[in-house]
Amino acid sequence: MDLTLLGQQAQASARKLALLDTKEKNRLLGAMAQALVTATPEILAANEKDLAQAAANGISETMQDRLRLTKERIAEMAAGIKEVVDLPDPIGEVEKMWKNEDGLLIGRQKVPLGVIGIIYESRPNVTTDAASLCFKTGNAVILRGGKEAFASNQVLVEILQQALIKEGFTPHVIQFVTDTSHEVATEMMRLTEYLDVLIPRGGAGLIKRVKETATVPVIETGTGNNHVYIDKDAQLDMAAAIVDNAKTQRPSVCNAMETLLIHEAVAAEFLPVIAKKLAQHQVELHGDERACQYVPEALPATEADWSTEYLDYILAIKVVDSLEEAIAHINRYNTKHSEAIVTDNYFASQKFLQEVDAAAVYVNASTRFTDGFVFGFGAEIGISTQKLHARGPMGLEELTSTKYIIYGEGQIRS
Secondary structure: OOHHHHHHHHHHHHHHHOOOOHHHHHHHHHHHHHHHHHOHHHHHHHHHHHHHHHHHOOOOHHHHHHHOOOHHHHHHHHHHHHHHHHOOOOOOOEEEEEEOOOOOEEEEEEEEOOEEEEEEOOOOHHHHHHHHHHHHOOOEEEEEOOHHHHHHHHHHHHHHHHHHHHOOOOHHHEEEOOOOOHHHHHHHHOOOOOOOEEEEEOOHHHHHHHHHHOOOOEOOEOOOOEEEEEOOOOOHHHHHHHHHHHHHOOOOOOOOEEEEEEEHHHHHHHHHHHHHHHHOOOOEEEEOHHHHHHOOOOEEOOHHHHHOOOOOOEEEEEEEOOHHHHHHHHHHHOOOOEEEEEOOOHHHHHHHHHHOOOOEEEEOOOHHHOOOOOOOOOOOOOEEOOOOOOOEEOOOHHHEEEEEEEEOOOOOOO
16 A cells, blocks of 8 residues: 555645635535435445444444444435535635734635545544545545445545546545555554644544554544433433433444433432333443442442443443532543533533533533534534644534735835
């Protein structure tokens, strides 16, 4: 696999892409969206190969759901690209202009990052989300998906590239690394001559490896050890619906809940109810000593449970004595992704919002909403859990940099 060639092609195509106006970029994106819909049977056939391989390798059904494509999910992928088309183009926007003491007119303008590398696992929709967001922001992208979704990712990239060729534009703005070996991944992490930024999207192991290995600048997207805290002033019917949704609606994704915290004042009433509700989905419960008193079928929780991202039908439960204890537990064990409180107490909700350290903090809503598509970004590159440059769902704005443009009238510095 010649990553140097991919890098050279990406750099050259990024320069061509930067010259396109918004109307032309949107036209090409529209062609790519339509190409996905047209090629649905081809995509599903490739995905079936990946699913069959996953089953043969003993991958859990929950994790297979991350990999699975359906006609509806492909339609959603195309709709995501169309939403990106409808969003304002940030490139070229001058955020502010001012005149300094020398009479220079100085402006700050949004520009593409350049060439973006993305290393990701399992979910084929990342391929189209990343490609469309990078394209709209004038960035070339080199995609390296995991071996679990190799056939799906490869055919998706080929469809997008063929759509660009058909419209008379270079396909090298979207490129795919066909070698899934660790050695090539490591080489990509160090492709500093061609990659302007590297974005890993996947499990804790991948994120850790990229952070420790990469010499290319990294935007960290995090794992989701997320909590829902049921306050003593919560509406318990609402709380039950939120917990059920946050844990079981799609447990294999990073915005699913992994730990339930509940105030001692409502634990005796709430825990047997939610345990019965979660039993309908065969959720395995791991509780602390007090939680196990109220839910005898729960397994005793260990210290490891509080820091585990299960991505499965497993839930840790801890009973706390106060809002302060809940916040302290969250800030100790969370991955700074998504956290929620259920309460009718305004002051409790505000304390939670201000003191919990996470990219997305909810009051009376499921953590499952942390998603670029849901937030109105059309799609997302990932959920950034770091605090530099980008935080939370990363859409168009987060894939730009800035440069200063300066107008003078012959000024020289004395």
